[in-house]
Amino acid sequence: MxxxxxxxxxxxxxxxxxxxxxxxxxxxxxxxxxxxxxFGSEPYPNYNRIQLSYVLEKSKAVEDIILNxxxxxxxxxxxxxxxxxxxxxxxxxxxxxADNGIEVPYDALIIATGSNPFLLPVPGADKEGxxxxxxxxxxxxxxxxxxxxxxxxxxxxGLLGLEAAKGLLKLGMDVTVVHLFEEIMERQLDHTxxxxxxxxxxxxxxxxxxxxxxxEFLGDERVSGIRFSDGTTLDAEFVVMAVGIRPNILLAKExxxxxxxxxxxDDYMRTSAPDVYAVGECNEHRGTxxxxxxPLFEQGAVLAKYLCGVETKPYEGSVVSTQLKISGVDVFSAxxxxxxxxxxxxxxxDDWLRIYKKVLLRGGRIVGGVLIGDGKESSRLQQWIRxxxxxxxxxxxxxVGQSAVETGNTAAELADEEIVCGCNGVTKKxxxxxxxxxxxxxxxxxxxxxxxxxxxGGCRPVVEQILQYVLGDKYxxxxxxxxxxxxxxxxxxxxxxxxxxxKGLITSKEVRxxxxxxxxxxxxxxxxxxxxxxxxxxxxxHVDEKDSRFVNERMHANIQKDGTFGVVPRMxxxxxxxxxxxxxxxxxxxxxxxxxxxxxxxxxxLLGVKKxxxxxxxxxxxxxxxxxxxxxxxxxxxxxxxxxxxxxxxDSMGMGILLEKKxxxxxxxxxxxxxxxxxxxxxxxxxxxxxxxxxxxxxxEIYVGGNGGIKARLAELLCKVRTDEELLEIVSAFMQxxxxxxxxxxxxxxxxxxxxxxxxxxAIVNDLDNRRALAERMExxxxxxxxxxxxxxxxxxxxxxxFEEISVSTKQD
Amino acid sequence: MEPILNKDEYTFYLxxxxxxxxxxxxxxxxxxxxxxxxxxxTDEQIYALENKSPGPRGGTIAEGIISGEVxxxxxxxWKISLKDGQVLDPDTGQVRTYxxxxxxxxxxxxxxxxxGGRFHE
Numbered sequence: 001m002x003x004x005x006x007x008x009x010x011x012x013x014x015x016x017x018x019x020x021x022x023x024x025x026x027x028x029x030x031x032x033x034x035x036x037x038x039f040g041s042e043p044y045p046n047y048n049r050i051q052l053s054y055v056l057e058k059s060k061a062v063e064d065i066i067l068n069x070x071x072x073x074x075x076x077x078x079x080x081x082x083x084x085x086x087x088x089x090x091x092x093x094x095x096x097x098a099d100n101g102i103e104v105p106y107d108a109l110i111i112a113t114g115s116n117p118f119l120l121p122v123p124g125a126d127k128e129g130x131x132x133x134x135x136x137x138x139x140x141x142x143x144x145x146x147x148x149x150x151x152x153x154x155x156x157x158g159l160l161g162l163e164a165a166k167g168l169l170k171l172g173m174d175v176t177v178v179h180l181f182e183e184i185m186e187r188q189l190d191h192t193x194x195x196x197x198x199x200x201x202x203x204x205x206x207x208x209x210x211x212x213x214x215x216e217f218l219g220d221e222r223v224s225g226i227r228f229s230d231g232t233t234l235d236a237e238f239v240v241m242a243v244g245i246r247p248n249i250l251l252a253k254e255x256x257x258x259x260x261x262x263x264x265x266d267d268y269m270r271t272s273a274p275d276v277y278a279v280g281e282c283n284e285h286r287g288t289x290x291x292x293x294x295p296l297f298e299q300g301a302v303l304a305k306y307l308c309g310v311e312t313k314p315y316e317g318s319v320v321s322t323q324l325k326i327s328g329v330d331v332f333s334a335x336x337x338x339x340x341x342x343x344x345x346x347x348x349x350d351d352w353l354r355i356y357k358k359v360l361l362r363g364g365r366i367v368g369g370v371l372i373g374d375g376k377e378s379s380r381l382q383q384w385i386r387x388x389x390x391x392x393x394x395x396x397x398x399x400v401g402q403s404a405v406e407t408g409n410t411a412a413e414l415a416d417e418e419i420v421c422g423c424n425g426v427t428k429k430x431x432x433x434x435x436x437x438x439x440x441x442x443x444x445x446x447x448x449x450x451x452x453x454x455x456x457g458g459c460r461p462v463v464e465q466i467l468q469y470v471l472g473d474k475y476x477x478x479x480x481x482x483x484x485x486x487x488x489x490x491x492x493x494x495x496x497x498x499x500x501x502x503k504g505l506i507t508s509k510e511v512r513x514x515x516x517x518x519x520x521x522x523x524x525x526x527x528x529x530x531x532x533x534x535x536x537x538x539x540x541x542h543v544d545e546k547d548s549r550f551v552n553e554r555m556h557a558n559i560q561k562d563g564t565f566g567v568v569p570r571m572x573x574x575x576x577x578x579x580x581x582x583x584x585x586x587x588x589x590x591x592x593x594x595x596x597x598x599x600x601x602x603x604x605x606l607l608g609v610k611k612x613x614x615x616x617x618x619x620x621x622x623x624x625x626x627x628x629x630x631x632x633x634x635x636x637x638x639x640x641x642x643x644x645x646x647x648x649x650x651d652s653m654g655m656g657i658l659l660e661k662k663x664x665x666x667x668x669x670x671x672x673x674x675x676x677x678x679x680x681x682x683x684x685x686x687x688x689x690x691x692x693x694x695x696x697x698x699x700x701e702i703y704v705g706g707n708g709g710i711k712a713r714l715a716e717l718l719c720k721v722r723t724d725e726e727l728l729e730i731v732s733a734f735m736q737x738x739x740x741x742x743x744x745x746x747x748x749x750x751x752x753x754x755x756x757x758x759x760x761x762x763a764i765v766n767d768l769d770n771r772r773a774l775a776e777r778m779e780x781x782x783x784x785x786x787x788x789x790x791x792x793x794x795x796x797x798x799x800x801x802x803f804e805e806i807s808v809s810t811k812q813d
Numbered sequence: 814m815e816p817i818l819n820k821d822e823y824t825f826y827l828x829x830x831x832x833x834x835x836x837x838x839x840x841x842x843x844x845x846x847x848x849x850x851x852x853x854x855t856d857e858q859i860y861a862l863e864n865k866s867p868g869p870r871g872g873t874i875a876e877g878i879i880s881g882e883v884x885x886x887x888x889x890x891w892k893i894s895l896k897d898g899q900v901l902d903p904d905t906g907q908v909r910t911y912x913x914x915x916x917x918x919x920x921x922x923x924x925x926x927x928x929g930g931r932f933h934e
Contacts, residue, residue, distance in 0.1 A: 449903050454890060521837075521855060524878045524885035547837035551876035551887040554838075559887060563864075563873035611841070801835045808826050810845030810924065 007035040010307070011096055011106035013086045013251065015040025017049055018280025018296035019112030020068055025304030027076055033308055037079040037104055039086045039096070042135055045070055050293050053326070055139050056167030062136055089255035091273035108275045108307060111252055111263060115245035115281040115291065120155065124217030130239045133164045145238040146171035153177075153226055153236035155214055157184035159322055161242035162201065166326045168240070169205055176207040176234060178214065178226065180243075188322045188333035192349060193370045196356050197324075197331055200373075204328070209234060245291050247282045262289040267314030269303040279303050285317065292320045321382045323375070330375035335368025335385040336360050343367070346391070348400040357400050364390050364758040369399075390756035411462070411469035420466065421452035421459045428466060435470045442483050443467060485744070486525035488517045493743045496530070500537050508534060508545055522548075529744035532631065535667055536739050539781040546802075552629035555802070556788045557614055560607065564594075567606045567617055568626035570664065573638045573656035573676075574602030580623070587620050599628065601635030601673065615799050618789040625789045627664065631745070633672045636660040637685065641678030641695070648678030650695025655724065656684075662728070663735060665785035669742035669751070672735070687715045690738075690748040691731055696720075700727045704734060704760070705752035713749040716757055719765045733764040733774035736781070740774075823912055823923030830918045834859065839875035839884075844922060849911060850875035851922070852895055854882055859913050860895040861922045867891065867906035874908065 010026070012019045015038050023036060040046075046068040054060035073080045081098065088097040095105045117132025119125055129149075131141045145152070146168060154165040157179030169175045177184070183194035198208060209228075218225040218233065225235045247262035258264045258272035262284030269277045269285075280296040281289065290296070295318035305312035321334030337360065339345055344361040355373035359366055359381070366384045371377065377399050384395065414420070416429035434440060434449045443464050447453050453460040468475045484490050491499070496515065505511045508530035512522055522530065527548035534542040546554050557565035569584065584604055588596050594608025603626050609617055618625070627634055636659050639645065641652030656676040675686035676693045686692020688708035692715045694701040699720045706715025718734070721727050737760065742751045752760060764771050792799050828842045834853040841864055842849045850864035850873065860882075866872040868889030876887040883901065884893045892901040898908035912923040 451903065519880060521880035523880055524890055527878055527880070547835075547879065550878070555876065559872075559876060561870050561872050561888065801833070801840060802838065805841040805843055806829050806833065806851075807843045808828050808845070810824075810826060 008033060008107040009105065010034035010036045010108045010110070011104055012036065012038045012110045012112060013089075013096065014110075014112035014114055014280075014282070015042065015044075015046055015080070015082065016112060016114050016280070017046065017067070017293065018114065018282075018300060019110055020046040021297055022110060022112070022279050022300035022304050022307075023078070024068075025300055026307055029304055029310055030308040034108070035077070035079075037081070037106075038073070039081045039084050039098060041083065041085045042137070043083040044136060045073065045080070045082070047136070049135070052133070052136070052139050053163035053167050055136070056133075056142055056164065057170040058143075086251060089251065089257070089273075089276070091255060091257065091276060094275065106275070109277065110303070111257075111271070111276065111278040111282060112280050113248040113251060113282045115247050115289075117241060118244040118246050119241055120214055120243060122214055122216055124219070124223070125241075127217050127219055128222040129219075129237060130217060130223050130241060133160055133240050133242050134245070142168060142238075142240065143171065146173050149237035150174055151176075151236050152238045152240065153234055154240045154242055155179075155226075156242035156244070157181070157208070157210065158187065158242065158244070159185065159324060160245075161240070162324060163326060164240045164242050165206055166201070166204075166329075168238075173238070174207075175205075176209055176236070177201075178212050178228075178234065179208065179210045180213055182211045184208070184210065185322075185324075185331070185333075188337060189331070189370060189372075190338055190358070193331075193333075193337075193356050193358070193372045196354065196372050197329070200329055200354065201326075245281065247284065247289050249282060252278065252282070260284050267302070267316065268306045268312075269299055269315065277303055277307075285315065288317060290318065290320065292322065294318055294320060319382075319386050321378075321385070323378060330371065330373055330378075332371040332375045332378040332381070333369070334378075334382050335366075336362075337368050337370050346396060346400055359391070359399055361391050363762070364756045366391055366395070390759045392754065392756070411465040414462075414466070420462050421450075421454075423459075424451040424454060426450050426452040431463060431466050432470055435467060440467070441471065441474070444483050444487065448487055485529055486523055488512070488519040488523055488526050489515060491515060493529075493533075497533055497537065500533060506534065506538055506541055507543075508548060524550075528553075532667055532669065532744050536781070539784045553631070555611065555614065556625050556629065556792070557609065558605075558629045562608075564608045564610055565614060566628070567593075567609050567614065567621075568599065568603050568628035569621050569623035570626040570660075571603045572660045573636055573653050575638075575653055575657065583621065587617060590620065591617055599635075601628075602637055603628065603635060612803050612805055615789075615793055615803050619793055624664070624787050630667075631670050631672075632666055632668050633660065633663045633674065636674040636676060637689070638676045639678050639681075639683035641676075645678055647681060648695070649697050650678045650700070652676040652678035652684065652693075652695055655693065655695075655727070659728075659731060662782070663732075665787065666735075666739075666781055668735070668739055669744050670747045672738075672748070674731075688712070689715060691715075691734060693727065693731075698722065700724075702727070702730060702734075705748050705757070707747055707749035709747070711747075711749060716752070718757070718761060729771060729775050730764060732778045733771040734760070736774040736778040737764055739781070740777075822926050824926050825912075825914055825921040825923045828920050828922050831857070831859065831915060831920055832918065834920070837879040839877060839879070841873075841875045842922065844924065847911075847924065848873075849922060851913075851920075852879055852884065854879060854895065858882070858895075859915060859920055861911040861913050862893070862895065862898055863909040863911075865908065867893065867900050867908050868904075 048065045048067050051065040085099045086096050087099050095103055097103050117134045131138050152168045152173040152175045154161045155178045157177050165175045165177045184198050213229040214226055215229045216227045217223050223239050225233050227233045249259045249263050252263045253259045263271055263278040263282055265278050265283045265285050269279050271278050279299045298318050299315055302312050302315040319335050324331035346359040348357045357371050359369040365388045369381050414428045418428050420428050430450055431452055440446050446463055453463045485493050499515055505514055511530050531545045531548040551559050557567050588606050591613050593606045597605040599605050636656040638652045638656035642648035673689045674691045675684040675689040677684045677686050678695045686694055688706045692703040692706055699722050701720050702718045703715035704718045707713045834840055836853050836855055839850045839852050842851050848864040849861050852860050864873045864875050866874050866886050866888045868891055870888055872888035874886055878885040882895045884895055891904045893908055898910040900906035914921045
């Protein structure tokens with residue numbers, strides 16, 4: 001255990017949000033690493049500066065915005081000097097000196113001196129009655145002024161100015177906002193949004209003088225008015241300057257620490273002086289200074305980890321967002337907010353409801369947005385901007401969607417007795433009643449309660465619409481998208497996969513235990529899914545769990561409704577030989593199969609095989625399994641191609657066989673089909689395959705995300721390639737990317753809509769390094785695959801227990 | 814739930830050793846004319862049920878997924894209690910069960926002695 005005197009001494013200059021937040025995080029990460037001393041110029045413990053406007057409008061008292069009270073400092077053994085200003089840092093001796101003569105040595109020093117309000121350097125700026133709006137003292141000045149004076153001017157139509165103005169208005173003053181530009185909040189809002197906000201604030205009683213440059217403050221000792229550069233004047237007995245803030249760099253600069261606009265820091269908040277760091281508004285990182293709260297938390301997190309020796313990613317800058325803290329006015333802005341070339345804009349403007357929403361996309365990804373009048377989605381929008389989320393229909397609906405009926409929800413029009421789920425005969429009424437009676441909120445719950453969408457899943461969108469229709473506002477589409485993988489857990493696919501990787505979980509039992517599954521042995525939904533995820537993440541380490549496989553994959557044959565099985569031998573690219581055909585025919589006769597069928601994927605299906613005959617048939621056939629049952633590559637359908645066809649430009653059969661041999665047996669999130677065509681006539685129907693390849697003169701076109709099944713979908717062009725090598729690499733990367741990001745049982749048609757074609761293209765076509773890395777991981781996975789039929793034939797114990805019946809006579813009784 | 818019949822009303826037949834069954838993998842046992850699906854749980858409990866899906870499509874149950882003492886029907890994904898063959902919510906139905914006795918390593922399944930001669934040959 002570290003003794004107190006052995007702790008390193010951390011000194012923090014600045015008792016504000018940035019510094020104290022960093023200290024809080026340090027205390028969490030490594031509580032006994034540092035002995036901490038804090039200097040603050042203000043006579044208060046740490047408070048929430050961004051809520052000052054609430055204090056101003058009297059909806060909160062100063063005590064309400066205190067973040068860490070005196071006790072907190074005591075409990076954490078932090079030495080606190082309030083009302084004390086540090087005047088010098090001796091970076092060589094590592095000592096800080098304060099205005100009251102105190103000298104404190106440090107091992108590590110954090111400068112978090114924040115910023116000062118920027119005061120216009122115009123004549124008369126030093127008159128009485130002119131204040132900034134930055135701290136509790138300013139706030140109290142303003143409260144005082146409101147008692148004595150009537151006419152106020154706020155210079156600055158930005159965030160801070162508007163908040164100050166609204167506060168003064170609430171205190172009963174006659175307030176005019178003076179702004180240099182024609183549009184208020186021009187750094188966060190576009191033309192439309194700015195005008196809407198101004199109109200809204202005018203309706204609440206604020207006055208505006210826009211396009212006005214302040215040239216002089218009028219009056220004797222005390223301010224009495226403002227003269228603008230256009231010669232006009234404005235009467236004002238009290239002026240708040242809120243034109244901007246300046247990083248408070250004085251101390252750093254005078255102590256010889258490198259500064260520019262702010263104190264210069266690197267990606268770990270290190271300044272030019274050894275063991276001296278700067279965090280928050282006082283610093284300048286990669287040329288940017290920040291005046292908002294989110295960056296300081298992000299910087300603080302990096303700095304805290306760095307100081308505690310915890311591995312951390314470097315700080316790379318913040319996406320800032322703005323939320324106007326004025327009651328009754330929703331204004332949110334984040335990221336890019338101006339229309340510009342290369343950006344797609346989703347816009348919704350409703351003059352009647354006074355709502356304006358705009359989301360900007362670059363390459364399909366959300367990069368910014370503005371919300372006026374309805375800020376419900378602001379935190380999610382910010383999240384989407386920060387992570388560069390790809391726009392989806394669900395997100396679109398969440399942000400700018402109208403009510404459910406208007407967006408084409410036809411659930412209301414369905415008759416009660418109409419069958420919604422054809423597989424299980426579930427009516428609309430049945431679903432509606434279940435939602436109401438059992439308080440269901442997700443499709444998954446409806447599935448469990450009513451069986452609707454439990455079999456083929458084709459009715460799932462309708463079920464979702466019914467849910468949406470019944471729940472109305474309570475329906476949460478984003479939650480629905482992130483729903484748990486099954487009812488044994490509340491975790492989503494992504495959360496489970498992340499935990500498997502981070503915690504190094506190798507067996508599904510470990511996963512269920514470590515992630516606290518409700519049902520210790522899982523269910524028919526999560527067991528196969530976990531088995532897949534584990535195999536995908538740990539191709540070499542994970543041992544396939546046969547008891548978690550659906551019967552088809554466990555038996556390596558298709559179970560039929562009478563309990564018999566269908567056997568499909570592999571027939572690469574749909575090509576066979578007379579000898580193989582003869583062999584298949586002989587075996588069909590020998591085992592008395594009920595039907596021989598050519599499948600949709602150009603193979604032969606031997607139907608009606610008894611379970612115990614399966615290994616014998618496999619042995620007699622001596623062919624590899626055709627995987628007609630698996631969540632894996634099923635077939636590569638081909639046309640005749642250049643080998644025989646008059647029109648064929650490419651050897652589609654050769655490529656099809658090559659691809660099928662390369663990728664067969666590998667587990668995928670769902671069944672996977674390929675087609676290769678030798679010419680654009682497309683005889684192998686590549687437009688409904690997971691990957692459809694079309695040969696042209698001199699190039700291959702690669703189409704992806706097609707589906708001819710439950711939810712028909714045409715494949716979309718991913719790219720064109722010239723060489724066979726490129727084709728193989730992109731196919732390999734695509735399959736691996738799908739394996740790594742797909743949800744179990746999610747076909748590529750759904751997956752590609754969820755991911756967005758553009759992001760998939762970026763990941764596997766444009767990003768060459770990523771493509772290569774994916775293809776390499778694919779090779780690792782492929783190295784593990786085994787031919788299941790021969791594996792079972794070679795393992796008599798497995799064969800006996802899985803396929804052979806026990807027969808006991810009762811005759812002796 | 815034990816069958817209502819008393820032990821004497823069954824004839825027990827040796828169907829194999831505990832080791833002949835794999836945890837969480839069903840195995841079909843033909844006992845006279847009966848087709849029985851035998852399951853061994855993770856706790857090494859052995860259960861015997863008629864190898865017939867209770868669902869509307871028919872089919873067998875020996876190939877289902879076993880979780881604890883619940884079987885997920887391989888054809889219709891219904892949940893069936895291994896203990897009493899009861900189909901669990903939200904579906905309804907019942908699968909016939911057979912009493913199982915394990916002595917040492919030997920597993921015996923009981924058939925009713927006299928049910929219209931059905932079990933006697």
